[in-house]
Amino acid sequence: MQRRQFMSALAATGLIGAGVRPLHAQAKLEKTKIAIAVGGKNLFYYLPLTIAERLGYFKQEGLEVEISDFAGGSKALQALLGGSADVVSGAYEHTIALQAKNQYIRAFVLQGRAPQIVFAVSNKTMPNYKSLADLKGKKIGVTAPGSSTNIMANFVLAKAGIKPNEVAFVGVGASSGALAALRSGNIDAMVNLDPVITMLERDKEVRIVSDTRTLKETQAVFGGNMPAGCLYSTDSFIQKNPNTTQALANAMVHALRWLQTAGPSELIKTVPESYLLGDRALYLDAWSRVKEAISPDGLIPADGPATALRTLQAFDETVRGKQIDLSKTFTNEFAKKADAKYK
The missing domain is CATH 3.40.190.10 (Periplasmic binding protein-like II)
Incomplete structure (x- = not known):
């Protein structure tokens, strides 16, 4: 009864007609079942993905996510290009390497601001x-x-x-x-x-x-900031599924925020036992060494794409000499909105 009265009051002010939705409302997701490919899920490089999964952040955004773990990032990328994955949790550099071959994929939320390699x-x-x-x-x-x-x-x-x-x-x-x-x-x-x-x-x-x-x-x-793990997908997926892409970014930024404040015992309780390699103390020691590398906000740094391009040009003949439009390799649009949601 109270809810009906509240909605009636909104209608009376004209707010609903103006397009303002109740705060709990969420844009309709174009796709709710999402297949994510990753190469080496147990690594700290991909820890935000595990946190988002284990703490139910994807579900909170209305997503049903299935994560497939491969031996390495190149295998995860193949899953995306082959159509068995919608999104990859992988290295940003792949967005540049593929553009050199006239294939376009785009990173939309950063997990790591240092490679940890x-x-x-x-x-x-x-x-x-x-x-x-x-x-x-x-x-x-x-x-x-x-x-x-x-x-x-x-x-x-x-x-x-x-x-x-x-x-x-x-x-x-x-x-x-x-x-x-x-x-x-x-x-x-x-x-x-x-x-x-x-x-x-x-x-x-x-x-x-x-x-x-x-x-x-x-x-x-x-020689500069080097973006590392991120969620990326094809341009066509992002264009066709903007609300779903936003939901994915929201879940990841939520996980990044949690990792900024989580204590050692919380982390140990959250990750699968297999991640610890039989040694909890060692796992936490390793975590202390890489924690700084986790992105606090999901945003790709301004100089990061250029650093990645220089890196690939140093040895990769398929990239060297090619015209690469770095603006087509990433977007911070979704991470910025997710940041506003989880401030």
Whole structure:
């Protein structure tokens, strides 16, 4: 009865006719069932996605999300291009690399403002390592060929004058498989993320060559801010489903806000037990090293796209010399609205 009286009062003032909806109303979603592909869901790189899923933030936005986990980001991208995924939680650089091939995808909410990727050399197979030149002809483990870890490896090697075809890249995934590959001696170096890297560091199994777990380290490696994990999709999906895209951005920004204030015990209780790799203390130690890399607001930094383009041009012949319109690789429109909602 009270609600009817309230609505009648609104009608009497003319507000409803003017297009003002009650505060709890939500724009109708064009699509409620969404398939998201990710490569290495257990990594901190993708932690905001897990938080949004585990805390029910997607459901709060009216979405029914199914997340498929692949061995690496390049595999997740293939799922999008093949039509089995609507959206990817993956590296921003893929939006540039695809535009160079006349395919357009766009990032619409940022998860990480630093890549968190670490290049490390095995102390087992390369105990006498002195410089990157020693890696010529060696096997380097990446999450998956063509993934963001592969991109980082190529960039670091290029700065030392080493071409991609002068090493052998091996896909090792982002969890126990990566650890096994290095410990068995099947690879000589690894480019991976936490918590894998912190575990290897603790056991003194690797030597760090290049580190992008903090903003300062990222800027030292790439020469500027480097956008990392994000949600991206095809231009056609975003154009056809603006309300659904906004709902996805809302859920992710909600998760980013939670991560800014969550305590260690809250984090441990929220993530799946398998993420901890059997060591809660180590997981929290790794989290303390990468927490700064999590975006606080979902916005892609102004200089970030140009940094990513320079990075790819340093070694990728398919990007070098191509006219890339960076404005078509991302939009902050949805993240800005989500920020306003969750301030």
